[in-house]
Amino acid sequence: MLLGVSGGIAAYKAAELTRRLRAEGVEVRVVMTRAAQAFVGPLTFQALSGNPVRLDILDPTAEAGMDHIELARWADLVLVAPASADVMARLAAGMADDLLTTLALASQAPLALAPAMNQRMWQHPATQANARLLTDRGVRLLGPAAGAQACGETGPGRMLEPGEIVAALLEPRPASPLAGRRILVTAGPTREALDPVRYLGNRSSGRMGYALAQALVTRGAQVVLVSGPTALAVPLGLERIQVESALEMRAAVMARIADQDIFVAAAAVADYRVADPAPHKIKKGQPELTLRLVRNPDILAEVAARPDPPFTVGFAAETERVEEEARAKLQAKSLDMIAANQVGGATGGFEREDNALTVIRRDGRLNQLPLMPKAHLAEALTDLIAETYATYLATQGA
Numbered sequence: 001m002l003l004g005v006s007g008g009i010a011a012y013k014a015a016e017l018t019r020r021l022r023a024e025g026v027e028v029r030v031v032m033t034r035a036a037q038a039f040v041g042p043l044t045f046q047a048l049s050g051n052p053v054r055l056d057i058l059d060p061t062a063e064a065g066m067d068h069i070e071l072a073r074w075a076d077l078v079l080v081a082p083a084s085a086d087v088m089a090r091l092a093a094g095m096a097d098d099l100l101t102t103l104a105l106a107s108q109a110p111l112a113l114a115p116a117m118n119q120r121m122w123q124h125p126a127t128q129a130n131a132r133l134l135t136d137r138g139v140r141l142l143g144p145a146a147g148a149q150a151c152g153e154t155g156p157g158r159m160l161e162p163g164e165i166v167a168a169l170l171e172p173r174p175a176s177p178l179a180g181r182r183i184l185v186t187a188g189p190t191r192e193a194l195d196p197v198r199y200l201g202n203r204s205s206g207r208m209g210y211a212l213a214q215a216l217v218t219r220g221a222q223v224v225l226v227s228g229p230t231a232l233a234v235p236l237g238l239e240r241i242q243v244e245s246a247l248e249m250r251a252a253v254m255a256r257i258a259d260q261d262i263f264v265a266a267a268a269v270a271d272y273r274v275a276d277p278a279p280h281k282i283k284k285g286q287p288e289l290t291l292r293l294v295r296n297p298d299i300l301a302e303v304a305a306r307p308d309p310p311f312t313v314g315f316a317a318e319t320e321r322v323e324e325e326a327r328a329k330l331q332a333k334s335l336d337m338i339a340a341n342q343v344g345g346a347t348g349g350f351e352r353e354d355n356a357l358t359v360i361r362r363d364g365r366l367n368q369l370p371l372m373p374k375a376h377l378a379e380a381l382t383d384l385i386a387e388t389y390a391t392y393l394a395t396q397g398a
C-alpha cells in the first residue's frame with residue numbers, strides 16, 4: 001500500500017497507522033508532502049514502514065531505485081491519511097504538482113482518503129464539492145469523525161483513529177455470498193528450469209490474478225494466493241505463497257485445496273517442463289541444442305476432478321476462437337465458470353494494465369467484460385463469481 005501523508009497535526013497518527021498496517025502484514029511505502037514534514041520527520045516513517053520514504057518527485061537517488069511511475073504501478077491501494085483540504089482540492093482538480101498527487105494521478109489502484117482538517121474547512125462548500133467530486137469518481141472517504149479538534153473547536157474534521165482506518169480497509173462487505181469463504185487463487189507465470197541459471201517462462205505479470213485476489217478479499221473471503229514469480233506487492237489481507245515451477249504450484253495448491261470453497265486459476269502455468277534440467281550451467285559448445293519437454297500436470301483439471309471439488313473458476317488464454325476454445329475448456333475440465341481472454345494481440349492479455357474477458361458459466365450463459373484496467377475488471381468478475389456461486393450454493397442445498 002502506498003500511504004500518502006499530507007500536512008496537519010493528524011500526521012502524527014499516520015505513524016501509528018503505518019505500524020498497525022505493518023502488523024496486519026501490509027507492505028507500506030510512504031510518500032510525504034512538504035507540509036507533512038513540518039509535523040513528523042521522514043525517519044519515523046522509514047523506521048516504521050521498513051522502506052525509504054519518498055518526499056520529492058525529482059529525487060535522483062530514489063528515481064534510480066523505484067521511479068515514481070514504477071511506484072504508482074506497484075501500489076495496490078493509495079491511502080492518503082491525513083488528507084488535508086489542500087490535498088483533497090488538488091486531487092479533485094487532477095493536479096500533479098508534487099509527488100503524492102502525481103502518484104495518485106498515475107496509479108490505477110483504488111484511492112482512499114482519511115480527511116483531517118478544521119471543522120469550518122471541512123464544512124466549506126468548496127471542500128464539500130471536492131469531497132463529492134472525489135466520491136463520484138470512486139474515491140473512498142474514510143471519515144472524518146466529529147469531536148474536539150486540536151485548534152480548540154468542536155465539529156466534523158477529525159481523522160479517524162488508525163485502528164478504525166485499518167478495520168475499514170480490511171473489513172469484509174458482509175452482504176457478499178463470498179464473505180467468509182475460503183478461496184485459493186493462482187496467479188503469475190511459472191518458471192521451468194533448464195539449468196541452475198536459466199528457465200522457460202511466459203509473459204504473465206500476475207496483475208490479473210493479484211487484482212482478483214484483492215477484489216475477493218474486499219468481499220470478505222479468506223484468500224490464499226499461490227503466486228509464481230512477479231514484481232507485485234502482496235495484496236492487503238491475504239496469505240501469499242510464492243512458488244516457481246508448475247510442479248511447485250501444484251504441490252502448494254494440492255496441500256491446501258481440501259478445505260477450500262472456491263478455486264480460481266488465473267496463473268499462466270507452463271504446459272511443459274524440461275525433462276532433465278542440467279545440474280550445471282549449459283555451455284555454449286554445440287551449434288544446436290535440443291530440449292526434451294514433458295507435460296506438466298494440469299492443476300485446474302486435477303482440482304475440478306476431485307471427488308468433492310470446490311467451485312472452480314478457470315481462465316483461458318487464447319490467440320484465436322476465444323469463445324469456442326473457452327467453452328471447450330469449460331466442458332473438458334468440468335468447470336463452474338471460465339474467464340477467457342484474447343492474448344498476443346495489440347490490447348489486453350498478458351503484461352498489460354488493461355484486459356477484457358469473456359465469462360462463460362456452466363449453464364452456458366455468457367458475459368462480455370470490455371477492455372478496462374485489470375483492477376476494475378477484477379471487481380466485475382468478482383461480482384459474476386459471487387452471483388454464480390450463490391446459485392451454486394442454492395442448488396447444493398447449502
Ligand code: PMT
Pocket residue numbers: 186188189203204205206207208209246265266267268269270271296297298299300301313314315316317318329341343349350351352374
Ligand atoms: O498475469 P497478467 O500479465 O495480468 O496476465 C493475465 C493472464 C493473461 C495470464 C490471465 O488473464 C490468464 O489468462 N491466465 C490463464 C493463462 C493460461 O495458462 O491459460 P490456459 O488457457 O493455458 O490454461 C487454462 C486454465 O488451466 C487456466 O486457468 C490455467 O491456470 C490452468 N492450467 C493450465 C495449465 C496447467 N498445467 N495447469 C493449470 O492449472
